[in-house]
Amino acid sequence: MTELTGARLRSRGSLSDLLRVGPTVDLTEIDPRSTPGLPKKKDPKAWARERLASIGADLARYQEKLYANAKATGDPRRLLLVLQAMDCGGKDGTIKKVAGAMNPLGLHIVGFGPPTEEERAHDFLWRIRRALPEAGQVGVFNRSHYEDVLVARVDSLVPERTWQSRYWQINGFERELVNGGYTIVKVMLHISYQEQRERLLERLTDPTKYWKYNPGDVDARARWTDYQAAYNDALSRCTTDYAPWHVVPADRKWYRDWAVANIVRDALAGMDLSYPKADFDIAAERRRLEADRVPR
Ligand code: ATP
Ligand code: MG
Numbered sequence: 001m002t003e004l005t006g007a008r009l010r011s012r013g014s015l016s017d018l019l020r021v022g023p024t025v026d027l028t029e030i031d032p033r034s035t036p037g038l039p040k041k042k043d044p045k046a047w048a049r050e051r052l053a054s055i056g057a058d059l060a061r062y063q064e065k066l067y068a069n070a071k072a073t074g075d076p077r078r079l080l081l082v083l084q085a086m087d088c089g090g091k092d093g094t095i096k097k098v099a100g101a102m103n104p105l106g107l108h109i110v111g112f113g114p115p116t117e118e119e120r121a122h123d124f125l126w127r128i129r130r131a132l133p134e135a136g137q138v139g140v141f142n143r144s145h146y147e148d149v150l151v152a153r154v155d156s157l158v159p160e161r162t163w164q165s166r167y168w169q170i171n172g173f174e175r176e177l178v179n180g181g182y183t184i185v186k187v188m189l190h191i192s193y194q195e196q197r198e199r200l201l202e203r204l205t206d207p208t209k210y211w212k213y214n215p216g217d218v219d220a221r222a223r224w225t226d227y228q229a230a231y232n233d234a235l236s237r238c239t240t241d242y243a244p245w246h247v248v249p250a251d252r253k254w255y256r257d258w259a260v261a262n263i264v265r266d267a268l269a270g271m272d273l274s275y276p277k278a279d280f281d282i283a284a285e286r287r288r289l290e291a292d293r294v295p296r
Contacts, residue, residue: 015259016266019246025235027228032192032251037259048258055261056101062268063138065275067106070136072276076181079271080132080139081264084146084234085189086227087217088199090250091142094189097257098264099140108133111142124148124166125173135181145170149234154226167237174243184243185267187260188235189250193224 015037041047069075081099083091099107110131119127125145133139149170153163174184191199200221203213220227239245246263250256 014266015262016246019248019259019263021235021239021245021247023236023239025232025239025245025247027190027232027235027247030190030247030249032190032195032249034249035252035255036249037262038255045252045254048254052097052254052258052261055258055265056098058265059098059101059261059268060103062265062271062273063102063106065273066138066268066271067103067136069273069276070134072279074135075276076135077183077271078133078135078137078139078181079183079185079264079267080141080177082141082144082146082184082186083189084144084150084187084231085250086191086196086224087214087220088196088203089189089191090253090256091189093253094187094257094260095140095142098261099138101261102138106137107140108137109140109142112144112147124152125169128173132177132182145173146234146238149238150227150230151220153230154220154223167234170238171240171243174238174240178242183267183271185264186239186243186245187263188231188245188247189256189260190247191250193221195251196221 018037035044038044038048066075066077066079069077083094085091095109099109108131112127112131115124115127128141128145131139131141145166148158149163149166152158152166153160178184200213200217203209235245235247248256248259248263
């Protein structure tokens with residue numbers, strides 16, 4: 001397990017590059033408590049929290065440009081952040097911190113639970129397509145179509161040949177989205193078995209957190225190794241140059257938030273967004289307003 005320093009990061013490029021997975025993922029090789037790419041600081045937690053605020057301001061600016069282009073010019077581009085994690089992995093907290101920096105009007109946040117009867121009557125991508133963000137929006141998926149190769153595989157909800165065929169279906173689907181103007185950012189929040197236990201216990205200790213506790217989470221936890229294997233396959237088989245997977249060590253919440261915010265900012269920066277130009281005569285409009293009188 002390696003802890004990469006800020007200096008090493010600079011030589012390798014952005015944090016997104018650093019956290020992007022290779023062609024064969026083995027989660028046991030990534031320490032959930034590590035903080036790759038974090039510069040050496042006296043108080044790294046305070047530093048990361050402070051940086052998050054300024055990255056948030058960048059996110060808001062980029063998001064406004066994305067939204068403005070769709071409104072003004074019909075630009076089809078949009079961003080989709082896909083978040084996956086084991087229970088208590090911190091998806092909700094990450095959404096609060098990262099998406100929370102953006103204008104709610106331009107956000108489209110969707111969580112996926114067990115499919116309803118209607119959803120089960122359709123292909124697994126049916127409900128996903130219906131939940132996609134519109135042009136100009138930033139979409140966030142709290143769980144996603146990847147559940148159909150994770151829980152569906154581990155709990156044998158479908159025969160093996162069905163979930164096996166889903167990896168290439170997912171790749172084809174994401175290719176289609178990218179061709180249509182989507183930028184897809186996929187992030188797996190990687191927590192340790194021990195950290196999950198702490199967080200589940202916390203939910204049982206604090207009455208304001210009982211509502212978050214689901215006894216079924218302990219059953220899923222018992223199949224931790226199967227889930228990690230399913231994650232390794234999903235990440236390895238569905239990381240593509242057009243929609244790469246990132247693994248963010250997530251035992252430390254302050255690192256997780258900082259890292260995800262960075263990855264999203266890198267993606268928005270890569271879209272080369274600018275404010276749309278006026279499609280009207282600015283000087284003429286100004287003259288009209290200056291000559292303006294209260295109507296009688
Ligand atoms: P937390 O991480 O805080 O526990 P959560 O994401 O688990 O939050 P819940 O509403 O507790 O939110 O759980 C959603 C549940 O839905 C998960 O157990 C997940 O496995 C399940 N689920 C999501 N998609 C599918 C799917 N396609 N098939 C079967 N189960 C699914
Ligand atoms: Mg849960």
